[in-house]
Amino acid sequence: MNRLGEISVTFFSWLCALSLVAALGTVFVFLLFKGLGGMNLQTIFGDTNAWDALTLRKAVFNGLFPAIVGTILLVIISVVMALPVGLAAGIYLAEYGTGRAKNIFSLFCDILAGVPSILVGLFGFSLSIFLHKYISQNIYPCLLISAASLSFLVLPYLIRTTQIALEQIPSEDRLTALALGAGRLQNIFYVLIPRALSGIVSGVILSIGRCAEDTAVIMLTGVVAMAGLPQSMLAKYEALPFFIYYISSQYTDMQELQMGYAAAIILVGICAVLFVAAFFIKNRLVERMLFRI
Amino acid sequence: MISRFEHLIEKSFLAAALWSMALTILIFVFMLILGLPLFREGRFFSLLFTPWIPGEEQFGIYPMIMGTAAISVLSLCFGAPLAIGVSVFISVLQPGRLGRWLKKVVVLMTGVPTVVYAFVGIFLLVPLVQSFFTAGSGMNILTASLVLALLIAPTMILIFSGSFENVPISYCNAADALGSSAVQKFVYVILPYSWRGIITGLILGAARAVGDTLVALMLAGNAVAVPGSVFDSARTLTAHIALVTAADFDSIEFRTIFAGGILLYLITLIMVLTVRFLSSLKKEASP
Amino acid sequence: MVEEDKIKIEIENLSFFYGEHRIFHDVSTKMMANKITAVVGPSGQGKSTFLMIMNRLWENIPQARLEGHVHILLKNRMTDIYARDVSLPDLRRSVGMVFQKSNPLPMSIYKNMAFPLKLAGIKNQAQIEEKVEAALRDAFLWNEVKDRLSHDARSLSGGQQQRLCIARALIIGPELMLLDEPTSSLDARAAAIIEELILLLKKRCTVFLVSHHMEQIARLADTVMALEDGKIKPV
Secondary structure, three states, X not given: OOHHHHHXXXXXXXXXXXXXXXXXXXXXXXXXXXXXHHOOHHHHHOOXXXXXXXXXXXXXXXXXXXXXXXXXXXXXXXXXXXXXXHHHHHHHHHHHOOHHHHHHHHHHHHHHHHOOHHHHHHHHHHHHHHHHHHOOOOOOOOHHHHHHHHHHHHHHHHHHHHHHHHHOOOHHHHHHHHHOOOOHHHHHHHHHHHHHHHHHHHHHHHHHHHHHHOOHHHHXXXXXXXXXXXXXXXXXXXXXXXXXXXXXXXXXXXXXXXXXXXXHHHHHXXXXXXXXXXXXXXXXXXXXXXXXX | OOOHHHHHXXXXXXXXXXXXXXXXXXXXXXXXXXXXXXXXXXXXXXHOOOOEEHHHOEEOOHHHHHHHHHHHHHHHHHHHXXXXXXXXXXXXXXXXXXXXXXXXXXXXXXXXXXXXXXXXXXXXXXXXXXXXXXXXXOOOHHHHHHHHHHHHHHHHHHHHHHHHHOOOHHHHXXXXXXXXXXXXXXXXXXXXXXXXXXXXXXXXXXXXXXXXXXXXXXXXXXXXXXXXXXXXXXXXXXXXXHHHXXXXXXXXXXXXXXXXXXXXXXXXXXXXXXXXXXXXXXXXXXX | OOOOOOEEEEEEEEEEEEOOEEEEEEEEEEEEOOOEEEEEOOOOOOHHHHHHHHHOHHHHOOOEEEEEEEEEEEOOEEEEOOOOOOOHHHHXXXXXXXXXXXXXXXXXXXXXXXXXXXXXXXXXXXXHHHHHHHHHHHOOOHHHHOXXXXXXXXXXXXHHHHHHHHHHHHOOOOOEEEEEOOOOOOOHHHHHHHHHHHHHHOOOOEEEEEOOOHHHHHHHOOEEEEEEOOXXXXX
């Protein structure tokens, strides 16, 4: 490789790095430039008084409040649905799985992780048709179906992070409690899970982020543009990512578009906070655990 | 010995693992069942090659297959070189503070919601493409591929970087001590050793590109014709599924969605299996 | 072409830090040309780091920092190897290094040997073949590998691999050779061959050796230094 070749590679590499940063910077600057002006109480609560809206006394009609609440509820319900299953399956893979079985389970996990989100949404939609036909005529795509579908979406991530967090515990620490007479289950709950907690928690937080930002799944399972606050688990609801999608092609004036930008900023803000929290928890908890032991 | 209760808990762990496995299969099975009429009438394969003209009772998804192919390939063409360039920067040229900072930026990028990228794409990139290339509405394969490339690049960068940094340090030390420059070390030592990681990264990037819905839905135009050039509007399988599901759902029109879904699932399956196969190869080659 | 009594390496006020941790405290010393200088001392005190200071290989380690001056006589000029205009690849072609654990690259024996030449931009195949054979002979390895040059270098025994690494480091003609415990992972027989090799190296370059074995040092070294508590004392 001659001098010219080396210089080209170096130049290309720097170019790519700069382009990437420039592209990301452009996205952020553009968003802030266009949307910061619209970040006020009116964007969130519309014409309704903020206090009335928060205490649920009056409905909000042209503000982001229902979408924000919808996203929050969605995230909470999906994670609550996914967590026990993901945790349990992760524990199984890390602690009980053996050779071939473990390989096969892990393969299925990878497949599930790779399935396009629209297909998970389609599955959720099909599920609602199925339930509608055979269980109750009242069931349509709704908050519950969306939350269930999102839980399917993030399940592989939870399983994997739990499994990895547990597997990373060094073998000496695994055996300590057992040598002192602890049963397998006691070892898992009293020793291993606390040790793996930071990894597990950061996995949970990343799943929360995934649920908050997903659009394809909720599009097919119950989210709508105008629904106000969801009346029940079986009701339609609003969510930030869908609002952003919807408003991008359906905006009728600049004010509505401004709301779109504001929604984008809020959504990015939520995801950024979650990301940073996951990062910190992963590091701080590890430190605190190490010092306790 | 273990109490009944503890036994139950252990069984529930297994149940959870089995459930996740079942879920993966169920997703596919549901599509098969709901798409059953298509198989019965022997129409499945013809659907893959015919156009979508509802007025003429034609519900083929061929244009959408082409749309997915075009956008995925083009986004890889933009995204893969970008990803390699950035990962060379992070892992080889500037492994110090600058590289570590850039890596954090890349990780941050994976957290930005897809819909936000697409949203900015509509209002920033589309007008640019429109005026620069004087091409129709600006919503076409090119625009979608550019944004999609930005979306899939971070994942690829992290995988490439990871495999570059996994090269045994003894090889890197040998190269350094013998007077190699950073680029020489990359080309002669790191690259040959990491080819599996690179292919894995490319496949996973492709999988993300094929599976993406929002970017294509919002930026590619969604026309149902087979695209002829990068300036044509196109529709991907994923966007098609999203658009048609919004319509009514008991017609044959709707059931053809499942043909697309089955196809997407199989493509993803093949990619995942290939990546697994590649990583099993790795173990034989270690010194 | 023996240069007697010339100073090859001059170190002044050297301090080295890993983060906040100080490894060397204001070390100053000289090493003579065409002699074997050995450094001994307890493990973990920084002997390997001391070697790496001569070819700046420590700069790959994050949070490592150096203060002070290091001058090496290269091409008959005393060079400050930490000057801004010093090219690292060039420096490392003049200062060769052999590691504690042999590190053949995942290539054939021939390609391993030709690698430093390729890096230096030498393209003439005949010239390369000549140099490879010469270097392998100098390392007492030619007869053992001449019929399997295209075999993977990792198929050699431990001792052979280490001789390969020495040959590979020598092929580009360095003026200074840094040897980090070169025989520590080898059996007595393999070690003996390498010790013979090292004695011969003196004629064409200066040798800086780190070792644990006091008998080995007694056999090989012209000068001995002890590294303890971050300071160097002559022995």
